[in-house]
Amino acid sequence: MENIQFSTQIIVGEDALQSLENVKEKRVFIVTDPFMAENGMVEQVTTYLNQYHVFSDIVPDLPLDKIVSGIKEMESFQSEVIVAIGGGSAIDAAKAMKYFGQKTMDLLTEQFIAIPTTSGTGSEVTNFSVITISELGLKIPLVTDKIQPDVAILDTGLVMSVPPKITADTGIDVLTHVIESYVSTEANGVADALCEKVVALVFEYLERAYKNGQDKEAREQMHLASCMAGMAFNSTSLGLNHGIAHAAGARLHVPHGRINGILLPEVIAYNSGLGNGQVTEVEVAERYAALANCISNTQTKNPRLGVQNLIRLIKQLREKLDMPATLSEYGLSSKEVLSHEEAIATSALADGCTRTNPRQADEKGVRAILKAIL
Incomplete structure (x- = not known):
């Protein structure tokens, strides 16, 4: 029920x-x-x-x-x-x-x-x-x-006067919300429909809003997308991406949307078990592939190709928004990050959002994600 x-x-x-x-x-x-x-x-x-x-x-x-x-x-x-x-x-x-x-x-x-x-x-x-x-x-x-x-x-x-950097951070937060909602263990058909619409809106309008804050259509569509994303994850909760973002953001003082954007490709790879040319979490990978098909001209039913395509599209968007791909690009040293590694892993696993992550997360997995974004 x-x-x-x-x-x-x-x-x-x-x-x-x-x-x-x-x-x-x-x-x-x-x-x-x-x-x-x-x-x-x-x-x-x-x-x-x-x-x-x-x-x-x-x-x-x-x-x-x-x-x-x-x-x-x-x-x-x-x-x-x-x-x-x-x-x-x-x-x-x-x-x-x-x-x-x-x-x-x-x-x-x-x-x-x-x-x-x-x-x-x-x-x-x-x-x-x-x-x-x-x-x-x-x-x-x-x-x-x-x-x-x-x-x-x-x-x-x-929202017409929101600065470009905040436009990028908040927009990537919207994207993270719907991707996590879509693969949540509490996913449902109503939230799915919202997520599929929102992911398409983000890829169509976020870059436009970032490059021209006076683009009223882009602003309207992103404002609506943000609200729809909230409606989706309010019924499904989120996942490990937000669990780590909460834990790392509190200790490293990285803006929430920015840390989400740095984490997102690595968490998708982790949740789908992507590695050595295959995926081990096939059902999760199929969900990611379905989202990729909502925004890509290249349609595929192959889970591995779908996951790789989604990650590629996210990285391309992140680059267009001039967002960092790693914590070192943001300005943090590996030493500083790793000094908080244990505390971040512990807090991330205890975070309420992590409960609905599609793959059961463990400390080893969180530490591996942190090392991948150094």
């Missing part, structure tokens, strides 16, 4: 922000980052509100003390509605504040609205949040329906 649900209302279009008038008379707690607060982006939201309080003490890899500060301000303001505007950090922070605010201080929220300003995490339609415990060098996924946004507002105008 499969239980598939999409409980978030999605509002799309140039006038999507006007839907905020539905909460105009409520006390709205806005969670965002300093850049959004300073560049006038938040004013596009507050113009529809009468009573609001802005919490902008948000940083990447948000530590617990920031979440605690936010909860205290929510209580003081007597918030009725939460609106998160920003990238994954802001939306994940709002999710954590909502969850722990209710758990620790019995703070109840009438509505939770997410407004993404990057096209990558899909966090606006998922019940996932990632919490960082800095002193332990850990990123811990929080997964519960209690943090699922009630409404997601997709306004393309909010």
Whole structure:
């Protein structure tokens, strides 16, 4: 039996922000980052509100003390509605504040609205949040329906000014989401359809959005792709790629999309058992081959050729986006990476995303992947 649900209302279009008038008379707690607060982006939201309080003490890899500060301000303001505007950090922070605010201080929220300003995490339609415990060098996924946004507002105008490097990182995160969702042990037909559509959108529009941020069609399609990817992995979870990315990102401080892009070809090779001219995990390889056929002019039913084609296409896209292929290209030394090898392997295997990886991962496998991306 499969239980598939999409409980978030999605509002799309140039006038999507006007839907905020539905909460105009409520006390709205806005969670965002300093850049959004300073560049006038938040004013596009507050113009529809009468009573609001802005919490902008948000940083990447948000530590617990920031979440605690936010909860205290929510209580003081007597918030009725939460609106998160920003990238994954802001939306994940709002999710954590909502969850722990209710758990620790019995703070109840009438509505939770997410407004993404990057096209990558899909966090606006998922019940996932990632919490960082800095002193332990850990990123811990929080997964519960209690943090699922009630409404997601997709306004393309909010992503037109995203810088090229962030466009690339977030776009590769979208690609990683659907590839992992498609081969997840919890894969289902509905998510499959979303993944097949999204992978085609990424290969058609990501490079265009990266090279010309004012390409409105490319921005619209990538924003939609990000949301659809979130819908897919919200019902399937992810895999080892994200498990390692969470663990390595927390210790090596590599941006999430960038570490995903470095890992992706090697994790695909590992999951399919690619080596010595063959694949040992045939069913997984067949799934990867099916995705490759969604984006390639070269169609094949041969699992090995399909896997090799998918890896080749990903590497070509990564190069077009001027993204590093290894951690050394990113600027990290082998010594620094290997000093964290054991901790990364342990954390990756314990990560909730790794549970649904199509191949049972072990410490030896994770260490081999890390060495391959040095």
